[in-house]
Amino acid sequence: MHIPDGFLDAKTVITTAAISAYAIKNDVEKARRNLGDRDIPVLGVMAAFIFAAQMVNFPVMAGTSGHLLGAALATILLGPYSAGLIMATVLIVQSLFFQDGGLLALGANIFNMAVVAPLAAYYIYVTIKRYIRFSGADTLATFTASWFSVVVAAVFTSLELALSGTVPFKIVILPMAMVHAAIGIGEGLITTVAVAYIGRVLNLKAGFGIKNSAEPAIDVDGGGRVN
Secondary structure, X not given: OOOOOOOOOHHHHHHHHHHHHHHHHHHHHHHHHHOOHHHHHHHHHHHHHHHHHOOOEEEOOOOOEEEOOOHHHXXXXXXXXXXXXXXXXXXXXXXXXXXXXXXXXXXXXXXXXXHHHHHHHHHHHHHHHHHOOOOXXXXXXXXXXXXXXXXXXXXXXXXXXXXXXXXXHHXXXXXXXXXXXXXXXXXXXXXXXXXXXHHHHOOOOOOHHHHHHOOOOOOOOOOOOOO
């Protein structure tokens, strides 16, 4: 899903870069209001974990492989604004030092994986938690939000490639959607386990970040610090 340089035209590069810059600015402002000084190191630990986890690939289908995206994981534990900053940091480091995604395409990659993916995870998680009430709602919300965040990011990647004239949308969307729907299953399973494990390590509960950063009208039951 990391778009290399040369695959996007100028208008797509400029548009996605502008949107991503605004989104990061907004994330910084919102996160600053919601985070205390003791929470800042947690963002660094989460970014390091996601960066390392993305290095591990798992087989998907027909010789393809995938890896953890991590947007839903960061969103569920730390909220969408912090998740956006974490994902943007990971993508910038990957682009600058590991050539994983092009420099000119960095705005598009940030838009897809640090803006669209966290927001998709956020709204799916909140919706399920609000309207579905049973003992496994947390697991269902985590898995579904993780899966959906991957698929939506893949759809936007396909759309950007199509708008740039790189490949027609009707040709790229089906394979991208199929492969990333399968990758999303792995994402959901890994995230479900990681939320429980990392939540204990970082002294967080699933949904705390979402509840802490949500608008007043949005409530996620059970979110809070572990004492």
